[in-house]
Amino acid sequence: MSEICRICQFKLNEIIHFGKMPLANAFLTQEQFDHEYFFDLILCICPRCGMLQLQYQPDPKEMFHDHYAFFSSTSHKMSEHFLHFANDIKNTYLCHKKDSFIVEIGSNDGIFLKNFLHTSIKHLGIEPSLNVAKVAQENGIHTLSDFFSKNLSTQIIAKYGKADVITAANVMCHIPNITSVVQGVIELLHPDGVFIFEDPYVGDILEINSFDQIYDEHVFYFSVTSLQNLFQQFGLEIIKVEPQKVHGGSLRYTVAFQNTHHIDTSVHYYQRKENSQRISDPHIWKQFQKNVHEIRDNFITTLNDLKKQKKSVVGYGATSKSTTVLNFCNIQSDLISYICDTTPIKQFKYSPGTHIPILPYSEFQKNKPDYTVLFAWNHFDEIMQKEIDYTNSRGKWIIFFPQVKVL
Numbered sequence: 001m002s003e004i005c006r007i008c009q010f011k012l013n014e015i016i017h018f019g020k021m022p023l024a025n026a027f028l029t030q031e032q033f034d035h036e037y038f039f040d041l042i043l044c045i046c047p048r049c050g051m052l053q054l055q056y057q058p059d060p061k062e063m064f065h066d067h068y069a070f071f072s073s074t075s076h077k078m079s080e081h082f083l084h085f086a087n088d089i090k091n092t093y094l095c096h097k098k099d100s101f102i103v104e105i106g107s108n109d110g111i112f113l114k115n116f117l118h119t120s121i122k123h124l125g126i127e128p129s130l131n132v133a134k135v136a137q138e139n140g141i142h143t144l145s146d147f148f149s150k151n152l153s154t155q156i157i158a159k160y161g162k163a164d165v166i167t168a169a170n171v172m173c174h175i176p177n178i179t180s181v182v183q184g185v186i187e188l189l190h191p192d193g194v195f196i197f198e199d200p201y202v203g204d205i206l207e208i209n210s211f212d213q214i215y216d217e218h219v220f221y222f223s224v225t226s227l228q229n230l231f232q233q234f235g236l237e238i239i240k241v242e243p244q245k246v247h248g249g250s251l252r253y254t255v256a257f258q259n260t261h262h263i264d265t266s267v268h269y270y271q272r273k274e275n276s277q278r279i280s281d282p283h284i285w286k287q288f289q290k291n292v293h294e295i296r297d298n299f300i301t302t303l304n305d306l307k308k309q310k311k312s313v314v315g316y317g318a319t320s321k322s323t324t325v326l327n328f329c330n331i332q333s334d335l336i337s338y339i340c341d342t343t344p345i346k347q348f349k350y351s352p353g354t355h356i357p358i359l360p361y362s363e364f365q366k367n368k369p370d371y372t373v374l375f376a377w378n379h380f381d382e383i384m385q386k387e388i389d390y391t392n393s394r395g396k397w398i399i400f401f402p403q404v405k406v407l
């Protein structure tokens, strides 16, 4: 248990205790039911630096290994997102330089770095989950299968030199020892270079009550304010903040060594906004806690009503996020008969903790249910486009943010 802040060692304040949780991506077989791992999922805030974080996070080696279930490339929209991201970086930071070098932390199956193949820009991915790293390697993407750290930075420099750009998407918030990652970035980054990363934004979580973002892998929930507090300890500063529509509302942060780059007005905009929202004030999060309990009660009532009416109800997208919702609400297969998902490694397994069967997408296509809970709500536009026939033939969708609603 870490009852003190991982950034400034101040005593944490508890915001919400979700109870016992399994690992969000630990989809399992029936034989594994008896040995399932659970931990206490408790969201806290540091009253000093404002960083939201989990009180306890399981050992990263339990979560990121050779059978990690999350493959970034399952979403076309995310592929497009990373193509634009790569183009932005090429045009803004790499176009003026010969022999430039980009490193990605948490490169997964190569969804981002594939955009640097067949260019003059050297690239390197760091990806500890061996099975996803292998997919990238098989596609020609240079990938080291390891956890990023200061030590690894030293090895990278010896072999490839300093990086002009370091990126990380949806991974900084995963790493409990974040100060060691920042030290690794300082070591590896060229003095004029930039570190660009994106993660779900705590402001969006607060605004739409998306408590399903809270699970084992996400040890931190960043705001601009809390990140500034972190970076200034290391001589770095945020020079630009850009909102992103992905993962239910994210921010992209561009970070550089202090006084080397112009500070964009977006940084001041977010600082002012967060100040007026009092995003770092533990009292603001009390209302969030109330909203979360209300969503839980309404969701359970809605599903119980549908069961009484003998309606068929399934889930769409066996997301990591769904693990928090299902376990917090204790929803089992009597209320949601299965969850369809396009990821082969999840199929014919069961959801962590509540043991709802995960079936291929073809099951949903064959037998259209009366109601579908949209667990992959962050892909709303993509899925609504794909399922227009279901919706037009009176298929109903259940969403739960900002409150439970049947569409």
Ligand code: SAH
Residues within 6 Å of the ligand: 060, 064, 065, 068, 070, 072, 105, 106, 107, 108, 111, 126, 127, 128, 129, 132, 146, 147, 148, 168, 169, 170, 171, 174, 175
């Ligand atoms: N960047 C991808 C993957 C995000 S999932 C995307 O946005 O889709 C987070 C990834 O980070 C996983 O593939 C996980 O294996 C990796 N990861 C976790 N801890 C890490 C660490 N300490 N260093 C590097 N990668 C890490």
Ligand code: TYD
Residues within 6 Å of the ligand: 070, 074, 075, 076, 316, 317, 318, 319, 320, 321, 322, 340, 341, 342, 343, 346, 361, 376, 378, 379, 382, 383, 386
């Ligand atoms: P993701 O968006 O990464 O959410 P999380 O980070 O919470 O896991 O996961 C989306 C999941 O939904 C993934 O398992 C693939 C699945 N999915 C489908 O089954 N069909 C679809 O059309 C889309 C877009 C996703």
